[in-house]
Amino acid sequence: MNHSNTLEADWLELFDNVPEATRGVLREVVRAHKESMADAFYARMLGDPDAHPFLTHEAVETRLRHSMQRWLETLFSCTDRAQFAVAMAIQRHVGEVHARIDLPVNIVARGARVLKAEIARHLLAAGLSGQALIDAVLYADNLMDLAFEEMSAAYVASHEHVARIDEAYRAFSFGQNxxxxxxxxxxxxxxxxxxxxxxxxxxxxxxxxxxxxxxxxxxxxxxxxxxxxxxxxxxxxxxxxxxxxxxxxxxxxxxxxxxxxxxxxxxxxxxxxxxxxxxxxxxxxxxxxxxxxxSGKDALTQLLNRRFLPAILSREADISRRQHKPFALLLLDVDHFKHINDQHGHEAGDRVLQHIASLILATVRAGDFVFRYGGEEFLALLVEVDLTHALRIAEKLRSRIESENVLLPNGASLKLTASIGVAVHDGHPDYQRLINRADEALYRAKQQGRNRCVVSDA
Incomplete structure (x- = not known):
């Protein structure tokens, strides 16, 4: 029996052994007091010296408090297998995020203790007594443990994957042949x-x-x-x-x-x-x-391979957190690239990608990182820049691509344009969120007519 089936079987046994009336009271207690529970959780975490580097008051107020409330309600509202599967999918996502930001597991366990204590306190005031109170408290504790087990499994798997990539990046850095x-x-x-x-x-x-x-x-x-x-x-x-x-x-x-x-x-x-x-x-x-x-490079363009993007982004996020120096991502897509391949052939398409790569390298600084992100997409990581500086570089790059035609293998020249999404690191430790913001900005640039730079919403 695999891990998911074991977890579901344990939940079904737990669910069946607790009367519906008791589970219903617990469900309503969580719904009624989820805000105060989230408040208590983050009050403890913000005051915790181990957890403090991963949290800000702004992040808690604008995003995390609401996420915690949804998390509580989803977990304690499970009444069938489908709902439990959704709840466990959320635990896996949370575990993967924790691995990406390298959040120690002991901090998560510390937070779980805070939530368990809060749930027990509110259950005492809910009118339950005797066996019903015991059943409700034990059900809450066991359900939290199941959630933490799934979260931890995802954390370990994701952390090991990141560690292997990081090890590969170190091997690349030391010149393994x-x-x-x-x-x-x-x-x-x-x-x-x-x-x-x-x-x-x-x-x-x-x-x-x-x-x-x-x-x-x-x-x-x-x-x-x-x-x-x-x-x-x-x-x-x-x-x-x-x-x-x-x-x-x-x-x-x-x-x-x-x-x-x-x-x-x-x-x-x-x-x-x-x-x-x-x-x-x-x-x-x-x-x-x-x-x-x-060599850490894409064979066609000689740019960095995206395999090492997580390792480099994690390092830059750590530098930014310690030294308070922002950085930015430019995610660039060659406009109408499929049309170029269809009309002029794949050799012409390869020449276009090499041309774009050389223009990006000529535009950014020596300390910046440039990746072949995939297909006709490129990603530039600009170190120590604010939004104004990042947008200036993006616009300069867009203008150069538009003005410098590429010479094709058959001797013809081709005019190109590109769309660019710009996202500045906002201090969030999960690098994937920054990539997603750059991708969303790129999508809007293409939707708005292409050949433009669009800044990500915060």
Whole structure:
């Protein structure tokens, strides 16, 4: 049974063991006092030295108090599986946000204790007594624990993902050479192949044949490749190919080694080489994808790859929080890019993307970061700028794109325009919120006629 099913089963058992009348009283208590509960929660958190760096009075008043009230009402209003599923989806989202802002789990647990105490206090004043009061308090505590469990699971999964990306970014920073690693592993496979062929031709009955798992390549795959390429679709197929060779084909070869059945030996040898050929192909595909990331650059434009955007954004948000220096995002989309590809071909489209990339690099400063965000979208992270400065850079970039035609491979020139969304970091620790604001501004720029810069609403 997976985690979600276990959680739902625990909730159903909890739900069924508490009378509807008791659950109804609890539900109404939460609805009636959700504002005071949220107030008590944030009064404690704003005064907590551990939680204070993640909160501001403005954020609490304009957004977080209302979110907390909705969270309470949603969680304690569950009366069927569908509503519980919605409530748990909210817990996962909250956990992912906490992971992105690196909020310590102990702070969340501290806040949960505040809410539990507030709920118990209001239940005491709700007229419940005896077993009904005990049932209501225990139901509230257990339901909060289920919510926290789901939140924590999402936090851990998201935090581990961010940590892997951050580790990849550090590896990129220290100059890990995947191209060299690729050639080293190709050589290791060739070395094993030559040893296997030699032993098949010269071995006698009872001589051990080399196992791929125990080779230099097998050890690398088991200990290092998993860390470097975790999640890559080729890894399971490579592991399966090794199992086929070591657990199926090598024992058959071993049984026929040194015997008179030369045709059978040749057939088994070819089978091993065929499986090995497939493994080499998968390895090549695996490295091709990740070698592009090794330099941290997009292969076509030579801009930073968006894989490292979370790590860089997190660092800039931390610098901004500590040094009170704002930064901004420009999210740029080439106008009518699909039309360019359709009318002039994909080679022309590639030339356009390279042209735009060079203009962005020529416009921003050396300390800024420029990413190929995806397709015809680019993202520039402008460090230590306010809104006025960021908008000035965005408008300068938009003007340059409009005025400098791109020369196509066939010799023709093409006029371009671009739409740009601008968002300045407002102190919120979740970098995804800043990206979403820039994306919303870009959407409005395109809706308003393209070839313009639009600033995100706060």
């Amino acid at each position: 995947l191209s060299l690693e690729r050639e080293r592993q190709r050589a290791a496979l060739l070395d094993w192949e030559n040893r296997f062929l030699h032993d098949m031709m010269t071995g006698s009955a009872g001589d051990p044949l080399p196992r791929l798992t125990e080779s230099a390549f097998g050890l690398w795959l088991h200990h290092k490749a998993t860390a470097i390429f975790e999640g890559a679709p080729e890894l399971p197929a490579i592991r399966q190919a090794i199992r086929t060779i070591d657990d199926d084909l090598i024992p058959q070869c071993q049984a026929k080694l040194g015997g008179p059945e030369r045709d059978t030996q040749r057939r088994l040898t070819k089978a091993v080489l065929s499986e090995l050929g497939q493994l080499k192909f998968l390895l090549g595909t695996l490295f091709e994808r990740f070698v592009e990331l090794e």
